[in-house]
Amino acid sequence: TACSSKSVLSQMHPMWLGPLEVPGGDHQSPIDIAVKKAVFDSDLKPLESSYDPQTCQQIWNNGYSFLVEYDDTTDKNTLKGGPLQDKYRLCQFHFHWGESNDWGSEHTVDRRLFPAELHLVHWNSDRYTLFEEAVMEENGLAVIGIFLKVGKRHEGLQKLVDALPAIRHKDSVVEFTRFDPASLLPSNIDDYWTYHGSLTTPPLTESVTWIVMKQHIEVSHDQLAVFRSLLFTSAEEEVQKSMVNNFRVQQPLRGRTVRSSFT
Numbered sequence: 001t002a003c004s005s006k007s008v009l010s011q012m013h014p015m016w017l018g019p020l021e022v023p024g025g026d027h028q029s030p031i032d033i034a035v036k037k038a039v040f041d042s043d044l045k046p047l048e049s050s051y052d053p054q055t056c057q058q059i060w061n062n063g064y065s066f067l068v069e070y071d072d073t074t075d076k077n078t079l080k081g082g083p084l085q086d087k088y089r090l091c092q093f094h095f096h097w098g099e100s101n102d103w104g105s106e107h108t109v110d111r112r113l114f115p116a117e118l119h120l121v122h123w124n125s126d127r128y129t130l131f132e133e134a135v136m137e138e139n140g141l142a143v144i145g146i147f148l149k150v151g152k153r154h155e156g157l158q159k160l161v162d163a164l165p166a167i168r169h170k171d172s173v174v175e176f177t178r179f180d181p182a183s184l185l186p187s188n189i190d191d192y193w194t195y196h197g198s199l200t201t202p203p204l205t206e207s208v209t210w211i212v213m214k215q216h217i218e219v220s221h222d223q224l225a226v227f228r229s230l231l232f233t234s235a236e237e238e239v240q241k242s243m244v245n246n247f248r249v250q251q252p253l254r255g256r257t258v259r260s261s262f263t
């Protein structure tokens with residue numbers, strides 16, 4: 001799909017070498033969400049998502065995370081409402097996680113780290129025709145961030161976990177169908193924080209309306225352990241490196257306001 005981003009990601013330096021500073025970037029992500037400093041905005045509407053599991057295409061290891069990709073050539077998987085003025089199309093979702101359950105998320109809440117974070121990546125299909133276009137524009141992307149906590153097993157996640165051994169190495173891809181991204185949403189998606197930020201990996205473009213859910217989802221310790229069995233490295237490389245700690249450190253707020261949809 002347009003957002004498969006094989007080209008761009010593979011040209012980037014293979015390992016995430018730490019918080020690459022963007023000269024002059026003052027809307028960078030992720031950030032710490034200081035709950036008391038968030039401003040309640042009663043104009044924020046409930047989020048409206050509509051996903052079609054039939055449009056799920058593949059799951060692949062891009063050398064930094066694993067992505068589940070959807071056919072984004074039609075408006076089958078849409079997100080609107082919330083802070084969004086336009087309709088956005090899901091192209092992929094992926095995760096960030098740590099080597100231990102003590103850290104791994106990109107955003108933090110009052111400096112609290114979660115073991116992992118899920119990102120559902122959407123692009124503005126009202127204004128642009130391709131992900132590649134939208135990613136360069138201020139209102140181009142909308143990413144839903146959902147925190148993961150270790151607890152009970154997540155039944156919806158298991159189908160995805162079972163597919164991971166087949167994509168252990170960088171650039172491995174397998175067909176992956178009939179997966180409903182809605183199964184990964186928390187029960188309450190009306191309570192969220194929202195702010196303007198960036199991609200958390202190069203090219204770090206400041207084109208993202210972030211929508212970070214207040215309610216986390218729970219996955220089991222064993223399910224998260226399978227994430228850590230993935231490798232950053234391709235099959236040919238002599239030294240194999242575990243895919244862990246694939247998160248960016250929190251960036252300065254630089255005067256931005258985080259709004260909340262709840263009091």
Ligand SMILES: NS(=O)(=O)c1ccc(C(=O)NCc2cccc(O)c2)cc1
Pocket residue numbers: 003005008009119121131132135143198199200201202203
């Ligand atoms: N972690 S994140 O959700 O901020 C995120 C989402 C998508 C991407 C992404 O698609 N990167 C590849 C890319 C970027 C710009 C242009 C492209 O064609 C591809 C990177 C980070």
Ligand SMILES: [Zn+2]
Pocket residue numbers: 094095096119200
């Ligand atoms: Zn991400």
